[in-house]
Amino acid sequence: MIDFDLPADVRDVRARVAAFIDDVILPAEKEIGTRPFFGLVAELQKVARERGLWCPFVPVEYGGMGLGHLANAVVQVEVGRSFSHLAAWAMNCMGPQDATMLTLIEHGTEEQKQRYLIPLVNGDIRVCFAMTERAAGADATGMQTAAVQKGSSWVLNGEKWFTSGASISQLALVMAKTDPDAPRHEQYTTFLVELPDPGFEILRNIPVMGEHDGPSYGDEVTMGHAEVRINDLVVPDENILGGRGRGFAMGQHRLGYGRLRHGMWSIAKAQAALDMATARACERVTFGQRVADRQGVQWMLSDCAEKLYMTRLMVLHLAYKMEKGLDLRVENSIAKTYIANMLIDVIDTAMQIHGSLGYTHDLPLAAWLSEARMNRIVDGPDEVHRWTVGRSVVRAFEKAGTTASAAGGDLF
Incomplete structure (x- = not known):
């Protein structure tokens, strides 16, 4: 049933x-x-x-x-x-x-x-996640930050890029290479690092697209995406999270939930944008006719509704698979790219229906679009997830003579 x-x-x-x-x-x-x-x-x-x-x-x-x-x-x-x-x-x-x-x-x-x-x-402390590096980008196995064991501690050296929230955190999860000769996905380890620490130097918060388009938070830094220099950072052995050589697995574990959370929040924002677009279309009259009564505009709204419907089903299915402890790696990658693009498309449509007003900061749409664009990059860019899904499609066919298992085939 x-x-x-x-x-x-x-x-x-x-x-x-x-x-x-x-x-x-x-x-x-x-x-x-x-x-x-x-x-x-x-x-x-x-x-x-x-x-x-x-x-x-x-x-x-x-x-x-x-x-x-x-x-x-x-x-x-x-x-x-x-x-x-x-x-x-x-x-x-x-x-x-x-x-x-x-x-x-x-x-x-x-x-x-x-x-x-x-x-x-x-709520007594806040945490940041230091994985990404400028040179490695989306390739988590290309990290060069190194950790060398000295007695009962490790000494870390390297750099991190886009460590979100570092400026306001008292704890960091830092990924570093501990076993360069191990298999590629077993070379890295995650360390719990207490902040502030002179070995974890925040060089700056990186300016990003649209960061001044949203609400002003006053003088406090509420998030920021830090560029960090790691220089002779000493971390005790007991601060390894999940075991030596398990850093890549730890990173994927936490990123998996982050992708889902982005999807859940995107539903709310896309729904609000569609509501705004429809309200504007209903109230605006051009050439003697409501904009909402024009077939072309109705098609635009229909496309948005279709994408929101698909997104809701994706999130419900992922939640179901998580409840059952089932493997959802392929579905999570499909949903991550689909939902990120869905949100951009719906907000952009809302801006288009609002006309020049939608492009101004009298409405929140321009700021929303700037923030939404980030979703196609964070937690793995579209191209990496599509690559993952594509490989799964090929493997499924080679194994069973059908691609069904990589395309939601477990549903029916």
Whole structure:
């Protein structure tokens, strides 16, 4: 039996999160830029805790709500309605916090969980993820940052690029090459690094497309994408996460959830853009006719609705596979590229229907489009995911004489 009804408990938690977004978060977004951002976040986090809306995906024993994958997917779509990400900050499910918590839960030692996971869940510290390097780009196995063992510690040297959130973090996950002679995917290890540390030098926050198009957060740095120099950074052996040579696997574990989270939030933003586009088409009259009554415009809206429908089905299917513990690597790559392009297309269509108004900063569409463009690069560029899927298609055919297993064939 195929059942798309949400269980009662999932509907209940969705309603509670939606009410929190509508009653608390959206009004608070008007205060951004008028006061210290993290002071506002602290107040909202207190309310979220009081309402039992804290770290949705974290097990209860570590201080979270203990939601399953389906419930969390539904909740994250609601969280995505806060386009300043204020809801995610308030509920302590902001990236890269969220994926790192999940990785620590799955692969951390008990000591690491007590020392790092619990403070992350409590909101006492923030974390960044230092994997990408300028020279390696999307090839995670091309990293050159090296770690050399000296006694019971490791000494790291190299550079990192686009370490999001480094400027505001007290903890970093740093990937470095520990075993250059091992098989390619077993050469790297992930280290837990406490910040600040003189060996982890933040050179600058890299200017990015559209970063001044969104809301102003005042003088505080709320995220930033840091360029980092790692120079004789000493890390104790007990701060290895997941085991020596398991760095690539750790990276893929946390990136997997990040790709899903981007998809969940993209649904909310695309829906808002489609709503804006349709409202504009209904209210605007040209040449004696509503824009909404023109077939060409209806086709544009239809295309957007089709893509949003497909996106919702993808996210639900991925949540189902996660609930069942099934392999979703191919589906995750398909969804990652599809949803990233879906969001760009829907926002661009909304801008087009708004005409010149859509291109101005009187509306949020221009800022949304700038941010959405990032999704085709972060957590693996489109081309790498399409390459992954393409190889899976070939392998499926070579193994079974059909490509079905690489194209959702397990559904029917």
